[in-house]
Amino acid sequence: MPRACIGSAAAAALALASLASPALAAPLAAYGALPTIEQVAISPSGSQLALVVVKDDQRTIVIEDVASHKPVNGVRMGAAKVRYLEWAGDNHVIVTTSAYAKGILGVMVAANEWFVASDFNLAAHKVTPLLGDVDMAGNMIYGQPDVRFENGKPVLYVEGVHLTQEDGGVSLFKIDLDIDHASLVTDAAAGVDDIMVGADGHLLAETFDDALSKKWVLSVMTDGRWRPVQTRSAAIETPDVLGLGRDGHSILLGELQDGHYAVREMAPDGTMGDPLPGASSGDPIHDPSTHQLIGWSVLDGDDLDTHFFDPGDEMAWRAVKAAFVGQGITLESLSADHKRLVLQVDSPTDGLGYALIDLRSGANTWLGEAYAGLRSADIGKKTTVSFKAADGLQLTGYLTLPNGRDPKNLPLIVFPHGGPAARDEPGFDWWAQGMASRGYAVLQVNYRGSDGFGWDFMAAGFGQWGGKMQTDLSDGVRYLAAQGTIDPKRVCIVGASYGGYAALAGATIDLGVYRCAVDVEGPSDLAKLIEWDKARVGGRSAVEYDRYWGRYMAAADSHDPHLARISPADLADKVTIPLMIIHGKDDSVVPFEQSQMMADALHKAGKPFDFVVLNHEDHWLSTGATRLQMLQATMDFVEKHNPPG
Secondary structure, eight states, rough: OOOOOOHHHHHHHHHHHHEEEESSOOHHHHHHHHSSEEEEEEESSSSEEEEEEETTTEEEEEEEEEETTEEEEEEEEETTTEEEEEEETSEEEEEEEEEEEETTTTTTEEEOOOOEEEEEEETEEEEEESSSSSEEEEEEEEEEEEEEETEEEEEEEEEEHHHHHHOOOOEEEEHHHHHTTTEEEEOTTTEEEEEOTTTTSSEEEEEEEEETTTEEEEEEEEETEEEEEEEEOOOOOOOOEEEEEETTEEEEEEEEETTTEEEEOOOOOOOOOOOTTSSSEEEEEEEETTTEEEEEEEEEEEEEEEEEHHHHHHHHHHHHHHHHHTTTEEEEEETTOEEEEEEEEEEETTTTEEEEEEEOOOOOEEESSSSTTOOOGGGEEEEEEEOOTTTTTTTEEEEEEEETTOOSSSEEEEOOOOSOOOOOSOOOOOHHHHTTTOOEEEEEOOOOOOOSOOHHHTTTTTOOOOTTHHHHHHHHHHHHHHSEEEEEEEEEEEEETHHHHHHHHHTSSSSTSSSSSEESSSSHHHHHHHHHHHHHHHHHHHHHHHHHHHHHTTTTSSTOOOHTTOOOGGGGOOOOOOOOEETTTTTTOOOHHHHHHHHHHHTTOOOOOOOEEEEOOTOOOHHHHHOOOOOOOOOOHHHHSSSOO
């Protein structure tokens, strides 16, 4: 579909954010800057849009009238990291933000990324942080807020902390959005990690998880008391509570069964239904008003699709998809009557953007590009690659090629994803595109242990940190070299989080493959990483960390000597290639100390290295200035040690 009819609020932001592009490629700032539009949500009536618009690292929530395509309200959020938007009726936008902090209400706790919910009251033009009016309650929340309608009015339910609890369980609060007043609904017992309310706002279910006893219990509220209805014994994989089922009363449970992930609906009496077809992976879609399950989005191989249970909704979605042939579309938000849809559109030639579809009028309104400084000529072709690992395991991945170059004998950047229980996906990737724009082919391998390819494939990665998970990457290099696509003598590896570990392992374990390596926020001392993780969560939860990490790292516990054999900090003397380390100071997932330990080990071994510190940056590169700093430093380093020409 043509990209036209830009809404005025988004258009103004896009015009301000546009960057001049040189003849051969856009500047790295066009790839490394934050998206100009980060999120879009439509109001229940379908009459208004809420957009998170970014300019110069400053975020603004813009409220746009759908009929006129003009901004009618808004609030500046500054540098606040907006993680989630949700409408609560047509007069309230619930804004979830996060920040790195080391204390709560003056109480020192483990440094972490803490989440806060605020109510943007459109009529009052006021943003109010929630939970601040409850005695002895921290203002941080767990999970996403739940909007419910009671007597026709929207109310909010949030899980948070009540500091009067000696056992440390979660607490549930109810918020009257007319006055933003919070009241305590219930304090959960120790071990309860989630409380669920029904569509009517009444307590419905809670889950209890004791890692020490390997016991998981789901209880439902019956006659004012919690009654256990489902119990599991699981060391690591416990069921996932995914919201309400199709009837609006049942509870949606996803769990691993006989090596397959199945999603079923459980009646309030504990009776389990048959597995839902097509729901073995992906995400549920719930109605914004009734909260009942209405559909499912799933990534099947390279095909991202959505299916609805209602035949009318399904027929409408097929028509919408047909209008975007050759492009990936994701449902971002929909009105209460399902007649107005906000889509994220992923074009292989134009990148990411947002569109508003009106099913009644047939109007398609283009809201704007996410990366306004990029043209079609700045986006490299991304194709699927398939090859076998050395042991015969079938692997897939993605290869992004630089524009304007013959795909023969190219320099290569191997770019492994984080997780490791995650995956790379088809579609636009700002980081991969930024690297490809400098003249490199970029390979993203879904190595064994990646999510989204079935349990057997994930389990094949257990115990393979520094082993076959690593050689899956270099097997991809050898495959591309055999095809003549890349020059095996001109290969570097760049990665973040687990991908950062893989970059360090490429310099210390899987030797002779790479000319240089860039580690972004990757762990280097696995024993200390496990101990840090356990100390952070404390108590019985620490047991689960031993089990989880032990599964992937083939270690009985953090004292297992095997960890030293796969920890790059213990292998610094093996480094013979140029190495760069990049880490954010506010990382709450892989602590900054992990990179400092690697730097100290390299210094002790007499090995040269570069160390780039990203001040005030978290694990997800949420700040535009430091995100661009990372990308620029990475490409300067790679171009120096593995020139593209």
